[in-house]
Amino acid sequence: MNGAERMRRELMIRVVRDFTGGRLEETIDRIPILLRPKNAPFSRCCLYHDRAVLKYRLMALLGCRLEDEDDESKPLSAYLNEALAADLSIEGEPLTVASAGCSGCPESRVVVTSNCRGCFARPCLFSCPKGAITVENQQSRIDYDKCVKCGRCEKACPFNAITRTVVPCESACPVGAIRKNEHGVAEIDFSRCVFCGQCFGACPFAAIMERSQLVHIxxxxxxxxxxxxxxxxxxxxxxxxxxxxxxxxxxxxxxxxxxxxxxxxxxxxxxxxxxxxxxxxxxxxxxxxxxxxxxxxxxxxxxxxxxxxxxxxxxxxxxxxxxxxxxxxxxxxxxxxxxxxxxxxxxxxxxxxxxxxxxxxxxxxxxxxxxxxxxxxxxxxxxxxxxxxxxxxxxxxxxxxxxxxxxxxxxxxxxxxxxxxxxxxxxxxxxxxxxxxxxxxxxxxxxxxxxxxxxxxxxxxxxx
Amino acid sequence: MCADKIKIDICCGTTCYLLGAADLVQLEAKLPDEWKDKVEIAAVPCLEACTTDKLGQAPFVRVNGELIPRASAEAICECLFELISGQTRGGAR
Structure with a gap:
């Protein structure tokens, strides 16, 4: 269990509790504030960002396709009323991405960290099949025009100074269906997606959400x-x-x-x-x-x-x-x-x-x-x-x-x-x-x- | 059972179960061997600690009567360490 799963489940419980108590229409707009009150710890850059993503999380819980949002000022209670008036079955793909939740993780590549000691043996330089590594100011440097991300330098470094940055959703997806759009935010290509849910579990920012039918039920x-x-x-x-x-x-x-x-x-x-x-x-x-x-x-x-x-x-x-x-x-x-x-x-x-x-x-x-x-x-x-x-x-x-x-x-x-x-x-x-x-x-x-x-x-x- | 064993009650009300107690059913496997005969672990019915405003505090575990909110295997071990050795981990404070 991690923080993302916990939050997902906690929101579901709150929604069921308040629905059952007949008060969800009054409480739903307050839930993001209730969970991230002022002066309380937050997880993203600030309290307000956390609240914004909580709103999207609740929208997905109401079955919304977040990509369709056209009015950012529309309150959760309005989305709730739409869900309450809708049929049991919902249309469209089961996964959706909250662009505000996506961290836009930098493209996967091999990087030299400050652990590099600029050593004498330079196994990174010798292990690179493409001649992509040079040493400047006692630090190894990778030429990304030459690097093919083979990872040999990463394995060769005795100081664990070379590491690989990862885009968790992209590396979890077996079929290349998720990649960043022109705004640098993850987007699912549904002509490729098989709905396996691996990106959903892999994203550490929990930006990939399922469109729930819980409230419809x-x-x-x-x-x-x-x-x-x-x-x-x-x-x-x-x-x-x-x-x-x-x-x-x-x-x-x-x-x-x-x-x-x-x-x-x-x-x-x-x-x-x-x-x-x-x-x-x-x-x-x-x-x-x-x-x-x-x-x-x-x-x-x-x-x-x-x-x-x-x-x-x-x-x-x-x-x-x-x-x-x-x-x-x-x-x-x-x-x-x-x-x-x-x-x-x-x-x-x-x-x-x-x-x-x-x-x-x-x-x-x-x-x-x-x-x-x-x-x-x-x-x-x-x-x-x-x-x-x-x-x-x-x-x-x-x-x-x-x-x-x-x-x-x-x-x-x-x-x-x-x-x-x-x-x-x-x-x-x-x-x-x-x-x-x-x-x-x-x-x-x-x-x-x-x-x-x-x-x-x-x-x-x-x-x- | 031996009366002076430390009693660990894991709340298995549905809320606690969903918010982390499901992972605590393997608590015993995570304890150091020398502690295993000193504790008595039970999955108990809802302790009724998770009222609406305390939902964020689940899962709850009771160790010798003391309620631990947001219980994790690590938090329980910390509490057991204090009870068994009589000191907080990392030396006297």
């Missing part, structure tokens, strides 16, 4: 709209107490019913196993999973050669949402999980009306004074299969599909199963993925999870 509840919560299997280790206690708490918070997404994962497993056999019998060399929405987006935007290799099986979220709709035709469906990309998947899918993260769920419970300990167990119709609940972990999907194949599909004997997994999308695994696309990597079943470790380590999980 609270308002739907207040209007008497029936909402069913479908809860991702990664919730199991996120909260104190049992899953049955968590479900009781979610029900108490205002949902008419609570269901496991893992029940949808059971359907995904059966469907995906059948699809795999069909594809293999039809001569397709490789099939990949489809349940991770950031991975699907990655293929669409960056590895189109893999598009026809992705399984067409609906994700556990979609199957679970269909179950929820069948059971409650008059209700709207809210997916609860640790994922930003699911917001994008839900927006494109007809089955799901809103997405809530574990952080937001925690804030909903905290803001409504619902504790998990002491909750009665929720009467699950039946617990989902262990293999389906394991979808939340890396290798869980392929294990479930393999198991299903062995159990139920006798034609399996005709071909050799070769499972490969990509555990976390980064620049390196993206290259591996491109090898798969080119048919130059082994395996006929490929599982890809955007987050290292699987959904349990999602960008909006509580315990990492």
């Amino acid at each position: 609270l308002q739907a509840m207040k209007r008497g709209q029936k909402l069913v919560a479908i809860v991702a299997p990664s919730a199991l280790m996120q909260f104190p107490g049992s899953v049955e206690q968590l479900f009781s708490a979610i029900h108490q918070a205002g949902f008419c019913d609570v269901m496991e997404v893992a029940l949808g994962a059971e359907e995904t497993t059966a469907h995906e196993a059948r699809e795999f056999v069909e594809k293999m019998l039809a001569g397709q060399p490789l099939m990949t999973t489809s349940c991770c929405p950031a991975y699907v987006e990655l293929v669409r935007k960056h590895v189109p050669a893999l598009l026809d290799k992705i399984s067409t099986t609906p994700s556990p979220m979609k199957f679970a949402a269909r179950q929820a709709r069948a059971r409650h035709p008059d209700a709207k469906v809210v997916f609860i999980g640790p994922c930003i990309a699911k917001r994008h998947e839900a927006r494109e899918a007809a089955e799901v009306d809103a997405v809530m993260t574990f952080e937001e769920l925690g804030a909903l419970l905290a803001g409504r004074n619902i504790d998990l300990q002491g909750q009665p167990p929720w009467p699950l119709e039946r617990p989902a299969a262990e293999s389906a609940r394991n979808y939340a972990r890396s290798c869980g999907v392929s294990a479930a599909v393999l198991d299903e194949l062995r159990r139920s599909i006798p034609e399996l004997a005709d071909f050799k199963l070769d499972v490969q997994t990509i555990n976390g999308i980064d620049k390196k695994t993206l290259r591996t993925l491109k090898l798969h696309a080119a048919g130059k990597a082994p395996g006929n079943f490929l599982e890809v999870m955007s987050c290292p470790g699987g959904c349990v380590r999602g960008p909006c999980s509580l315990v990492k």
Whole structure:
């Protein structure tokens, strides 16, 4: 937990508390001042800058796209009223950047610091393959017209005097979707972004924010709209107490019913196993999973050669949402999980009306004074299969599909199963993925999870 | 349990859990080995310390009855050090 996560969660709790107490419209404009009163410590250059960014943080919490702001004097209460009048589902991309929050980190490069002793051996100078280093006034100097950022001088220096400046969002993004615009402020290129959320977690100024539906959900509840919560299997280790206690708490918070997404994962497993056999019998060399929405987006935007290799099986979220709709035709469906990309998947899918993260769920419970300990167990119709609940972990999907194949599909004997997994999308695994696309990597079943470790380590999980 | 053990109650009310207590469940692993038999760590229901204006002070942990706001593993260790050795860290002050 760091200061950015803490502030994000604290704001969510305050919003839920004040909404529930019927006073949010009066308090929301005061929250930035309440959190940064005069004479109190501040984090950015001054108190007023902190307050300004808090306002943007609250706007994102109200679902706003910060890039669309056209009237800086518009108060939070006006944005709140718009959110209260809006529908449950929101349009547009799930991530937004607060330009006032972005520090405009200097471009990544290799720099000589004052630790340089101007030594005699000069290993930096000798290690540089480009002749970019000279020594002036007993200090090494890098000629940036020649430097290729290889970092050899950095490794060679015995005084750790050479270091590399980093732009955390840019180096976290696996697909080069975030870079600075003409004003020197980070901007996301949504024609490249896969919504993995790595920049969101990496920015030390917390300038990259998710567009929340929390207030929309609270308002739907207040209007008497029936909402069913479908809860991702990664919730199991996120909260104190049992899953049955968590479900009781979610029900108490205002949902008419609570269901496991893992029940949808059971359907995904059966469907995906059948699809795999069909594809293999039809001569397709490789099939990949489809349940991770950031991975699907990655293929669409960056590895189109893999598009026809992705399984067409609906994700556990979609199957679970269909179950929820069948059971409650008059209700709207809210997916609860640790994922930003699911917001994008839900927006494109007809089955799901809103997405809530574990952080937001925690804030909903905290803001409504619902504790998990002491909750009665929720009467699950039946617990989902262990293999389906394991979808939340890396290798869980392929294990479930393999198991299903062995159990139920006798034609399996005709071909050799070769499972490969990509555990976390980064620049390196993206290259591996491109090898798969080119048919130059082994395996006929490929599982890809955007987050290292699987959904349990999602960008909006509580315990990492 | 031994009566003179130091009691550490980690508030697991949802607010404290969300604002940092989730990270404190591994507190025991962070303690020096020689302290481990001197403390008794419990995850307890809401201590009701986080009223609206004290939200910013969560998470709360109670060490032998004394409430520690904004508790972190480091702050708890500091408090334990004082209780166990009878002095503040970094020598007498």
